[in-house]
Amino acid sequence: MKIVVDRSLCTALGVCESLAPDHFEIDDDGELVVLRENVSPEDRDAVEAAVSGCPTAALKLED
Known part of the structure; x- marks a missing residue:
């Protein structure tokens, strides 16, 4: 999953x-940085929450 x-x-x-926070960071310039593009099974719940919680629907997950 990516x-x-x-x-x-965004x-x-x-x-x-x-x-x-292990996958996303806002840098000093106010830009989103994806720290880890690939999602492990143990991080899936947190990343899915981040994707569904994005107020602008800028994030998605692909297989």
Whole structure:
């Protein structure tokens, strides 16, 4: 499973970072950085919460 970001929708509010900090970070310039693109089974719940919690629907998961 892989994280995909639609950069045209992302406003870097940080919801994903708060829900899955091992995978997402907002950098010093206010841009979203995907720290780990591939999602392990043990991280799946946190990343799914981050994807569903994204207020701009900029995140999705692909197999």
